[in-house]
Amino acid sequence: MLRATMSSTAPPQPTVVLGVCGSIAAYKVAVVARLLVKAGVRVMPVMTRSATKMLGAPTLAGITGNRVHVDMFDPSIAGELHVELASEADLIAVVPATAEFLSALATGRADDLLRATVLCSEGPVMVAPAMHPRMWAHAATLRNVAALRADGVEFIGPVFGEVASGEVGEGRMSEPEAIAEAILARLAQVATGAHRDFDGRQLVVTAGPTVEDLDPARYLSNRSSGKMGYAIAAAASARGAQVTLISGPVALGAPAGMNIVHVRSAREMQAALDAALGPELTRADALVMAAAVADYRPGEVHAAKMKRTGATTLELVPNPDILAGIGGRREGGKPVLVGFALETVSGDALICAARDKLNKKRVDLIVANSASDAFDGDDNRIVLVSRDDSEELPRASKRVLADQLLDRLLPLLP
Ligand code: CTP
Numbered sequence: 001m002l003r004a005t006m007s008s009t010a011p012p013q014p015t016v017v018l019g020v021c022g023s024i025a026a027y028k029v030a031v032v033a034r035l036l037v038k039a040g041v042r043v044m045p046v047m048t049r050s051a052t053k054m055l056g057a058p059t060l061a062g063i064t065g066n067r068v069h070v071d072m073f074d075p076s077i078a079g080e081l082h083v084e085l086a087s088e089a090d091l092i093a094v095v096p097a098t099a100e101f102l103s104a105l106a107t108g109r110a111d112d113l114l115r116a117t118v119l120c121s122e123g124p125v126m127v128a129p130a131m132h133p134r135m136w137a138h139a140a141t142l143r144n145v146a147a148l149r150a151d152g153v154e155f156i157g158p159v160f161g162e163v164a165s166g167e168v169g170e171g172r173m174s175e176p177e178a179i180a181e182a183i184l185a186r187l188a189q190v191a192t193g194a195h196r197d198f199d200g201r202q203l204v205v206t207a208g209p210t211v212e213d214l215d216p217a218r219y220l221s222n223r224s225s226g227k228m229g230y231a232i233a234a235a236a237s238a239r240g241a242q243v244t245l246i247s248g249p250v251a252l253g254a255p256a257g258m259n260i261v262h263v264r265s266a267r268e269m270q271a272a273l274d275a276a277l278g279p280e281l282t283r284a285d286a287l288v289m290a291a292a293v294a295d296y297r298p299g300e301v302h303a304a305k306m307k308r309t310g311a312t313t314l315e316l317v318p319n320p321d322i323l324a325g326i327g328g329r330r331e332g333g334k335p336v337l338v339g340f341a342l343e344t345v346s347g348d349a350l351i352c353a354a355r356d357k358l359n360k361k362r363v364d365l366i367v368a369n370s371a372s373d374a375f376d377g378d379d380n381r382i383v384l385v386s387r388d389d390s391e392e393l394p395r396a397s398k399r400v401l402a403d404q405l406l407d408r409l410l411p412l413l414p
Contacts (some may be wrong), residue, residue, distance in 0.1 A: 002009045006182070014187045015042045017085050017121075019094035019114040020060070021101045022050025024164040024394035025130035025173040029055065029095045033063045035180035041187065044085060045069070045278045046114045048101070072113040082113055090190050093183050094118070095156075096130035096173045105153065106144035124186055124195065128156040128179045133169025144199045149170075149257035154238050156182045159253035173285050178378070182396050186238065189403070197410060199240035204276045204284045204335070205233040206291035208248035210266040214314070215302035222292045226250030228340075228380060228398050229290030232259060235402040246272045248291055266293045266319035272323060281329060285413050286336040290367075329364030333414045337363035338405070341385075355384040364412055367405060384408055 016036060022031050036043050043064040047057060057068040074081055086092070094101060094114070101114070105127075110116040118125055127148070135141060136158060149155065173179075189195040207229020212220040225240030226247060233245040234255045243258040246269055254260050261272045269291060277283050299315035323339050330337065339361055341354040354368035368383045373395075381395045384405065393404055 013040050013042050014090045014185060014191065015088050016187070017044045017046055017089040017092045017117060018060075018064075019057065019097075019118070020045065020051040020262050021094060021096055021098040022048055022052075022054050023096040023098050023130045023173070024054060025096040026054035028176045028221075029413065030059050030063055030175060030305060031176035032180050032183075033060055033094075034197065035177065036183060037064055039180070039184055039199070041184070044088065046085065046117060048112055048114050050098075055235075055394075069113055072116060082110075082116035084101050085113075085117045086122075089117075089121060089123055091124045091126065091183065091187055091385065092118055092121050093126045093128070093156075093179070093356055095128040095179055097127035098129075099131045099135045099138075099144075102127065102129065102141065102144045102148060106147040111156075112174040114315070116352070124154060124182060124190065125152070126154045126156055126186060128174055129158045129171070130163075130173035131158070131171045132163055132165060133171040136169075136171035145257075154186070157253055157255075159177050160251060161253075172253075174253075178399075181399055182234075185370070185399050185403055188407050189239070194327055195238075196240040198236055198406065201236075201241045201286070201413060202244075202274065202284045202285050203233075203236045203241045203288065204244045204246065205229055205236065205288045206246045206248075206269060206273070206293075208232065208250040209292045210248045210294045210319075211264050212266065212268055212294045212297035214298045215304065215306045220294055220296070220298065220316075222294060224248070224250075224292035226252050228379065228402070229257060229288070231402040232288050232290060232405060233327065235399060235406055239403075239406060244276045245278065246291070264324065265297065267297075269293060270320055270322045273326070277326070277335065281326065284335045286409060287326065288338040288409075289363075292342065293319065293322055295319055295321075309340050311363050312409060321361070323363065324361040336365075336409065336412045337361075337412070338365045338367065338409060339363045341366050341368045342371055343368065344371050346372075346377045351383060351385055351390045354383065354390075355387075358385060358387065365408065 037192040045060040047070050108313045158171050160170045161172035208226030209222045209224040233243050237243045237258050246261045263269045280395045296316035299317045341357045343353045350368050354366040358366045367384045373381045379397045384391045
């Protein structure tokens, strides 16, 4: 049996079957494999025939210390290889996943080792698609992605960026570090049994900055990248929640498997939230307000580009405080409200400012962070502040922090 050919004892560490499809991005899977091995994961590579044209099997064998499987019918293996692999895997990750693979999986084809292994598995299946943006945007791919998502397949990316042809768009594979991070976070959930604990829950998440136009060429905005809000939306979706992500303009790819509403200004975000939460605010179990909403907008939006006329003064008018408005209108415990507080202070002063916001906006939890930690990077340091308590979470990736925040949010849900 397969287990006997690889090791004589049961593996003490989590096992990932790492599927590789034939995309140019396949060379990056070597980094993913390396990061997983470094994190203590047992990685079992399975390559499609076309993947072997893109990346040498000995590379993955060398990195993982395990044999690379390609053939469904390997005479040196007793038993059914796809059944053995699927049974041993705590998780299957396909990196990169081509349009062809997604299509095959969406229709349940099992005509090569990787497809048959995925079809045979009972654990989580994660895919990191890579393809030309026109292929990703094609109606057939969109149909397949929707079907796979409905089947519980979890998507890591793709992201917006440059693809192999040199063109730019959504279809670039997520960076190997982000893929490894997502796989490790999911493995941790499997280990603690925390996966799918948001099944049947409705979550609304806002993310990114708002942009307040001054004239056709200029605007007021802020440095929010949207990464924290997107990480929360992706983590909640992976844990089974129905997510509506209301996003200001960001340079991040749209995560699959959720309803995304793109907005520009604070007032557009407010309108999108009104629609998502409903007049009685009862359509969501929780609202996570990670967006950096601009507090002010220009008093006048000029239809033509403003000309230089020497010294000038801008009149700014306040935007609605969206979260405080929702907190003030809420009756009962629904939706649970999570606000963010970005401050330029730290320590006790940060907790104090966060609790002040919690009381003023009538929310249940504030995620407090310092401007020096929060912007743009892939990791952050946060303090969770509730009415009577505060908890400092050590520096970690935004995805890991997102899961920790969801762990704290779950018991608060009605
Ligand atoms: N927020 C909002 N509407 C605004 C401003 C902020 O809904 N017009 C939300 C943010 O999404 C965040 C929380 O309120 O969840 C706190 O945002 P922050 O900008 O830190 O607080 P402000 O209320 O704007 O306070 P200040 O800028 O004076 O610190």
